[in-house]
Amino acid sequence: MTETCVLLVEDDPNIVDLVRSNLMARGYRVEVSTTGSDVEQMLEQFDPAIVLLDLGLPDTSGFDLCRSIRERSDVGLIVVSARTGEIDKVRALNLGADDYITKPFGIDELLARMVATLRRSRIVEPVSQDTILKFGDLEIDLEAKLVQRNGERIQLTPTEYALLRYLALNPGVLLTYERLLREVWGRGYENSREYVRVYVGRLRAKLEYDGEETLIVTEPRAGYRLIPPEQ
Ligand code: CA
Numbered sequence: 001m002t003e004t005c006v007l008l009v010e011d012d013p014n015i016v017d018l019v020r021s022n023l024m025a026r027g028y029r030v031e032v033s034t035t036g037s038d039v040e041q042m043l044e045q046f047d048p049a050i051v052l053l054d055l056g057l058p059d060t061s062g063f064d065l066c067r068s069i070r071e072r073s074d075v076g077l078i079v080v081s082a083r084t085g086e087i088d089k090v091r092a093l094n095l096g097a098d099d100y101i102t103k104p105f106g107i108d109e110l111l112a113r114m115v116a117t118l119r120r121s122r123i124v125e126p127v128s129q130d131t132i133l134k135f136g137d138l139e140i141d142l143e144a145k146l147v148q149r150n151g152e153r154i155q156l157t158p159t160e161y162a163l164l165r166y167l168a169l170n171p172g173v174l175l176t177y178e179r180l181l182r183e184v185w186g187r188g189y190e191n192s193r194e195y196v197r198v199y200v201g202r203l204r205a206k207l208e209y210d211g212e213e214t215l216i217v218t219e220p221r222a223g224y225r226l227i228p229p230e231q
Contacts, residue, residue, distance in 0.1 A: 003029040004118070007048040009039055009065070010080070011058055015103075019052065022107045036060025043073055049121065050114055055081035055092070063095060070096030074157050076117040080105070086194070093198040098159045116186040121158030123165065133168045135215065136229035138207060140168050147207075154206055159184070163199050164207070167216060167226040176223040200224055 006023055010016050011034045020030045031046050033039055036057045043051075051069060055062030062079065069077060079092040082103045089100045098117045101110060123145070125131060131143040139148045145161060147154045156164065162184050167175065180196050181189045189195060200216055208215055217227050 003027060004050070005029045005031065005046050005048040006114070007031050007033065007039070007042055007046060007051045007075075009033045009036065009051060009057065010054040011035065011056075012054070015054075015080075018107065019110070022111075026111070034058075036062075036065045039065060039069065040072070043069070043075065048075060049118060050076040050078060052110075052114075053077060053079050053097075055079055055083060055088070063091060066092055066095040066097055070157065074121075074155060076114075076121050076158055078110075078113055078117060080110075090194055090198060093195065094202070096157055096202070098157060112188060116188070117158065119186065120162040120184070123162060135168065135171070135226070138215070140164065149207070156203075156206065159199055160202055160206070163196075164203055167224065171226050171228050174219055174223055174225045178223075180223060196224070 006028050008016060008019055008030055010019070010032070016032055016034070020032065023030050031042060031048065033042055036059050053062060053065060053069070057065070062081070066077065066079065069075065077097050078099045078101060079097045080101050080103060081088060081092070084102045092100050098120065099113050101113055125142045131141060133140040133142065137150050141148075142165065147156055147161070147164065163180070166180065166184050177193045177196050178190060181192060185192065185195060204214070204216055215226060215229070217225050219225060
């Protein structure tokens with residue numbers, strides 16, 4: 001089995017040592033960048049499964065880096081930050097981070113978040129005949145993990161795809177925040193409703209045309225449901 005590669009973008013040597021030694025002990029391959037400027041090239045070179053991104057880097061704004069990583073890659077992206085504010089967290093999620101951890105963090109928590117993000121990016125469908133779901137001109141190929149509208153590919157991050165997939169497998173059903181968090185994000189996210197709100201917003205921005213009937217309907221305070229358009 002190939003080792004899962006983690007790209008650690010962090011300028012604090014203590015955190016680099018802690019994270020690198022713990023991840024390597026668990027069989028991950030770890031590449032480190034202490035600045036933001038090398039990240040683009042390292043993404044190309046190492047093709048990591050996960051990026052752990054410190055927001056406070058010496059040379060680059062972590063938020064800008066978050067955005068630029070998302071422009072070129074659907075890699076699992078976990079922001080690690082000393083900023084504990086809800087605004088920073090929501091901003092990072094809005095820029096496409098799959099998760100957000102605040103410093104100081106325990107290594108077990110980091111590992112659990114990494115496993116959850118990897119699980120979302122590695123969804124394997126059971127073998128079956130019917131793996132293409134259609135909603136109007138939107139087509140989701142579960143086997144190829146390919147989302148297309150009128151034949152044009154829509155690029156989704158692991159978390160966006162996992163959320164869309166779950167909504168699409170349960171059309172018309174009211175999916176509560178709790179259920180979505182449990183099924184899409186996993187254990188430990190029960191109180192993180194903002195993850196669902198941000199990610200539904202990201203999906204809408206990518207999937208819905210202006211002025212079109214909404215595909216993902218908000219049920220106030222309860223959750224969301226996917227309403228297939230009239231055929
Ligand atoms: Ca830092």
